């Protein structure tokens with residue numbers, strides 16, 4: 001699907017409009033899931049709403065235990081919602097057994113059948129879908145070719161590396177030509193280097209399957225940023241924010257998303273005045289300019305004299321000499337060399353209880369206690385509502 005029509009499909013998925021565009025490939029409609037009963041029950045999904053357009057990739061991102069896998073399981077049919085429903089296209093599949101939902105599912109642990117050869121593993125889903133025998137060979141070859149595993153059809157899973165096993169698991173999911181592919185932390189079991197190359201392969205796969213909607217569960221923000229058209233951020237069984245990766249990164253709608261996606265610094269500030277999307281705020285008594293974004297849905301009124309948070313990414317902070325005009329006075333309180341950069345911890349003189357992270361190039365050996373000036377270049381500081389404030 002061309003990018004423009006994907007954008008239109010996403011817009012329609014968001015608003016639920018039909019018209020000349022297709023229904024969402026995936027719909028979660030106020031889904032609630034609990035494990036156990038009574039007082040001891042864990043509410044794993046609370047009023048979860050999400051739509052994914054045909055051809056769109058949405059990453060479910062959140063900390064451990066936030067309910068990401070549960071959302072995927074509710075869609076796949078592995079857990080049953082207490083209330084609410086899930087739809088695939090126009091079909092309500094809430095009560096269908098997993099095998100009849102026609103989804104491709106890839107999980108972290110590969111879950112290949114150890115006693116079956118690679119080609120037989122890939123053919124498994126086709127057999128259970130009663131695909132005619134004559135077609136199975138070709139479909140298996142196509143699926144293995146898509147993941148670069150054509151030469152391995154006769155091997156057993158134990159004769160493959162972790163990355164190769166995960167490719168076979170993806171081929172098995174793709175063989176049934178699903179309209180919707182669910183991936184639950186597919187790279188989590190791989191080592192760092194392999195994860196990076198598999199991430200590139202997943203990007204290529206995504207481009208090769210322009211009509212397949214993907215729901216990708218991860219707790220790794222770099223995977224979400226690399227793969228997803230939109231990111232749905234989860235926390236404590238709820239959806240916190242959903243938007244394009246770029247919007248969530250540049251204009252985080254909540255402090256949680258700001259901190260989770262890219263580890264932003266969050267400094268308390270007081271709004272002096274806002275004109276359009278441009279704000280003047282006070283940070284520990286010093287005036288600072290910032291962006292004052294308006295969310296796509298709803299409105300944030302940045303009222304004068306109200307409290308807010310200033311979000312600044314560690315790479316977007318500039319350190320200057322302490323005597324430079326217009327900078328915030330600060331002192332270095334720590335530092336960790338990370339190879340190509342050093343992450344300094346810097347405490348503003350007016351706000352010593354909120355040290356900020358600053359990434360500077362190379363090996364920076366400024367000792368603790370060094371006086372510095374801190375500047376937030378234009379566009380580097382963005383206002384974010386305080387937790388719990390209405391937006």
Ligand SMILES: Nc1ncnc2c1ncn2[C@@H]1O[C@H](COP(=O)(O)OP(=O)(O)OP(=O)(O)O)[C@@H](O)[C@H]1O
Pocket residue numbers: 035036042043044062063064065066067068069070071219
């Ligand atoms: N089978 C189960 N029985 C009881 N509680 C469960 C079960 N599965 C998950 N939970 C609980 O439900 C909540 C959500 O779990 P879920 O696996 O969906 O989170 P997650 O965001 O995918 O976490 P992770 O990133 O660690 O996989 C957690 O509190 C978890 O402990």
